[in-house]
Amino acid sequence: MTEVRHNWTKEEIAEIYNAPLMDLIYRAATIHRENEDYAEVQISSLLSIKTGGCPEDCSYCPQAARYHTDVEVQALMQVDQVVNAAKKAKEGGASRLCMGAAWREVRDNRDFDRVLDMVKAVNEMDMEVCCTLGMLNEHQAQRLADAGLYAYNHNLDTSEDDYKRIITTRSFDDRLNTIENVRKAKISVCSGGIVGLGETTDDRISMLHTLSTMKKHPESVPINALVPVKGTPMEDRPRVPIQDMVRMIATARIIMPKSVVRLSAGRTEMSLSDQALCFMAGANSIFAGEKLLTTPNPTFNEDMQMFETLGLTPRESFKERKKAQVVEN
Template structure:
């Protein structure tokens, strides 16, 4: 007896993604507006794309908050910005030995990528020197991919980071061009695009993503997904807003786990070959549905975020194992 498998609307989208075709705006909105009863078929279709390019592997990343607070920018989502009243630790850039120790911790937690993140508009020459020295030691002693996130860069600074051994540079676009001014006024959307382009020109792998849940419309979510596809970012962190008390967006809690899963499916369809990483706000927003996110995404952070706590790394390892997935080891 022949079994006929019926193709769903989502399967058609998966087939488009596998052919390299871009979903239309209407199709993107259909994903975000899918009936909750369609969630499993939607994730099944997204998994077809994910499995084609990444199999059952999951990339782990660890972040170190190398410089906390003291930032002159006014990003409304950020506890480290000048407009934030959040009670966070504030300190200058950590010494080289502390940054190197963070890489050792990343290895212990099975993270293949170690991310050095510093608050501020961009690094001073002294700060860049400190990061460069730490990067050189880490690359000389550990099989570790290194990502830096230091704010806006000059061409010279980007070249120095690449020469030191930085593999990837992160600078998120955060939201769509049309929505950007409602979140930040001290720099522009184009400033962020130009920094990603400088990192690419220097030979670093571009990492750029977004924050969902900052009052944007579904159309604007599709627009930022389009923008990141056009930017050709190799790694796309999807943050779900954690409305930290003391920040301008502290009362902006609008997401639910099902909407977050639809967002992840959208990005998988639109950026099929790219690393889609579930980033900040994962535990708060996906809650008990966290494992389902890995049917669309193929990467997560382990450990804590910048000023908020993540779940125990052992819980992330167990989640991956329970899914029948495997941690991808670093391949330099």
């Protein structure tokens, strides 16, 4: 069985990432198949519960208030609206609902109280609940945990050295502090990055190094291909070559063998064979549904057809928790 390591060096990761592509895919696929249920793919649905008007300056994001994009600012959704969206997602095959709010950080107010009610309501539907709400302190993370939150997403986006080029309104350490607060509350961590921001190969390797040397690897590692949006500083970035996505996914699979690696944003630009290569290389999670917050995504029906073609099956909710309970009993 593959050893889970937390002492990877950048040199080791670079050697893996830069290996001949076919050898890299084979190695990652071999490690992926050592883990049971390699053909199981977690389906998550991503819902924007509060859209636009964000004070941050993330240069890829159409929800930043300072950029002129087609995104319309929308107030925080009502709990019943979220429950209805969760029902549709569950009927489509999703086992996890991820709720995103365009906030810089969580504030202790009525909006946060409403989010806690959303978490409780979706949790009662036997769906894993994930939130991405910006920065959190320890107390806020604990309140989310008490409400039944299963996972919290807080992406690193890029390397520590490259971070200020992409975002100036918060620091890389702010990201790590929030992840640490999530860990303390015993909430599952979802953290990955974006490929195609103009970063170097060294930046990609450095970001993967940060994730793989955490005391506990993130349970979920999303690998996003940049979706350039008109009106943002990244609007003219070229499309990420599929081999770059495959290299990132395969490397993540090798150095974090037990993590769920999510093929996230950018799938609308990928063919069936492109996505098949990503699954072969170790991806075992996707976002399904027509939108990823504000950008297009394949529909549930399209994904179900793909699953049938590739022989993939949707993963049930709370699988890790259920496995742990079986071991305890």
